Amino acid sequence: MKPVPFSYSRPDTIEDACVLLAGDEDAVVLAGGQTLIPMLAMRLARPSQLVDIARISALTGINALDDGGLWIGAATRQVEIERSVEVLRCAPLLAKAMPWVGHAPTRARGTIGGSMANADPAAEIPLAALASGAVVEVKTGTGTMELTIEGYFLGPMVTAVPEAALVTGIRFQAPPPGRLGTAFHEVAARRGDFAFASAAARIVLDDNGHCIDLRLAIGGACDVPVLLSDVGAALIGQQLRRTDFDDAVGAAVAELDCIGDLHASADYRRRAASTLAKRALTEALNEALGAPT
Amino acid sequence: MKSELTVNGRKIELDVEPRMSLLDALRDELGLVGTHAGCEHGVCGACTVIADGEAVRACLILAVQADGLDITTIEGLAPARGELSVLQDSFCETHALQCGYCTSGFLLAATVLLRRTENPSRAEIERAISGNLCRCTGYTQIIEAIELAAERLGHRNTNEPEGAA
Numbered sequence: 001m002k003p004v005p006f007s008y009s010r011p012d013t014i015e016d017a018c019v020l021l022a023g024d025e026d027a028v029v030l031a032g033g034q035t036l037i038p039m040l041a042m043r044l045a046r047p048s049q050l051v052d053i054a055r056i057s058a059l060t061g062i063n064a065l066d067d068g069g070l071w072i073g074a075a076t077r078q079v080e081i082e083r084s085v086e087v088l089r090c091a092p093l094l095a096k097a098m099p100w101v102g103h104a105p106t107r108a109r110g111t112i113g114g115s116m117a118n119a120d121p122a123a124e125i126p127l128a129a130l131a132s133g134a135v136v137e138v139k140t141g142t143g144t145m146e147l148t149i150e151g152y153f154l155g156p157m158v159t160a161v162p163e164a165a166l167v168t169g170i171r172f173q174a175p176p177p178g179r180l181g182t183a184f185h186e187v188a189a190r191r192g193d194f195a196f197a198s199a200a201a202r203i204v205l206d207d208n209g210h211c212i213d214l215r216l217a218i219g220g221a222c223d224v225p226v227l228l229s230d231v232g233a234a235l236i237g238q239q240l241r242r243t244d245f246d247d248a249v250g251a252a253v254a255e256l257d258c259i260g261d262l263h264a265s266a267d268y269r270r271r272a273a274s275t276l277a278k279r280a281l282t283e284a285l286n287e288a289l290g291a292p293t
Numbered sequence: 294m295k296s297e298l299t300v301n302g303r304k305i306e307l308d309v310e311p312r313m314s315l316l317d318a319l320r321d322e323l324g325l326v327g328t329h330a331g332c333e334h335g336v337c338g339a340c341t342v343i344a345d346g347e348a349v350r351a352c353l354i355l356a357v358q359a360d361g362l363d364i365t366t367i368e369g370l371a372p373a374r375g376e377l378s379v380l381q382d383s384f385c386e387t388h389a390l391q392c393g394y395c396t397s398g399f400l401l402a403a404t405v406l407l408r409r410t411e412n413p414s415r416a417e418i419e420r421a422i423s424g425n426l427c428r429c430t431g432y433t434q435i436i437e438a439i440e441l442a443a444e445r446l447g448h449r450n451t452n453e454p455e456g457a458a
Contacts (some may be wrong), residue, residue: 001332001334002312004312005310005312005371006311006312008294008311008357010357010360017311033353034335037314037334037353038334038350038353040372041314041352042334080345102424103338103424104348104402104405104423104424105338105348105402105424106335106350106353106424108347108348109347109349109353109354111349190423191420192424233431278397
């Protein structure tokens with residue numbers, strides 16, 4: 001359980017980090033280390049160099065944006081996000097997901113950018129980002145990129161972030177104006193374990209209770225977190241107060257290519273995903289109905 | 294590689310390989326073997342220490358990453374030599390340990406809870422120790438110990454010095 005030898009550097013700027021990453025194809029970014037260090041200990045990762053970005057000041061912070069959105073620096077610790085009033089106000093779905101992320105001791109070290117770059121299919125932060133329509137900001141050796149979340153997750157722990165690039169921040173855009181409701185639910189063997197299935201929902205209603213925006217995403221059940229855009233397509237424009245979510249969710253979940261393993265079969269994950277999705281939608285709807293117009 | 298940190302109030306300068314965990318540095322370089330090595334990949338919580346006021350897993354931090362951090366280990370929990378903290382006392386009284394291997398991790402995790410939360414609910418206690426595994430007690434007495442310590446700390450009409458929770 002000891003890692004292979006590697007060198008360690010702690011650059012002060014994003015530019016220096018990018019130079020180090022570009023100069024060594026076996027270099028790996030170290031942020032909070034809560035996933036990377038176990039992989040090093042088990043020698044599943046054998047980097048030549050760790051580039052520690054945790055103290056780059058330009059990569060930390062939680063900033064409310066003029067348009068009602070929220071920018072969170074990639075190296076911002078999860079515990080800061082969990083306790084942030086700004087996150088509660090501007091990205092309430094992320095705030096609801098945070099207590100489900102690992103355990104308090106891992107949230108004290110783990111970062112939002114690390115979770116997004118690692119892109120575990122069962123991870124909560126990527127799922128909340130997907131259901132929120134977040135944007136991932138990336139710095140490459142030659143410039144910057146903004147990756148939309150819909151095309152971000154390519155496979156289990158594979159993202160659209162290019163080689164040797166650095167995730168610098170996550171932007172949570174403001175939802176369309178209206179009555180907002182959000183909810184996050186998951187099921188795992190024990191609190192803090194990897195989710196068998198999880199669901200994140202965001203609903204916006206107009207003054208008459210008509211749905212003007214609905215985003216529902218499922219995690220843990222498939223290779224990547226999945227946005228069930230068919231559910232949104234079926235329900236946007238409707239008077240959700242009278243809507244039963246069973247048909248729309250049932251049809252969308254039936255299409256999912258669920259994974260099965262020792263811990264939970266594909267069938268179980270599909271059923272759990274369906275139940276959690278309906279629960280999350282109902283809770284988000286109730287919150288939106290109770291929200292001030 | 295050099296790493297300067299504060300451990301139980303003392304400034305320490307380490308010179309270690311980058312791959313050495315804070316856990317191994319505490320145990321092998323500093324002789325602070327009360328921090329226990331369990332799974333060594335962030336599952337069991339036996340190596341929990343306090344870093345800058347937060348409970349963290351010492352096996353998931355490299356010693357070189359700990360540069361500048363203020364670390365408290367189990368050896369730094371008691372107010373004075375030969376004494377126990379209120380929480381440690383409560384663990385003894387409620388029989389919250391059997392083999393003791395996980396105990397230092399639980400004590401550090403619960404110490405952070407009690408510093409941050411004056412009157413923790415049972416659910417808050419369960420959440421705070423959810424990252425720590427115990428294979429002896431079934432957790433019930435551990436939760437009772439933390440409840441007892443919270444009650445005692447609440448009844449005390451003094452300002453608790455940092456580290457004595």
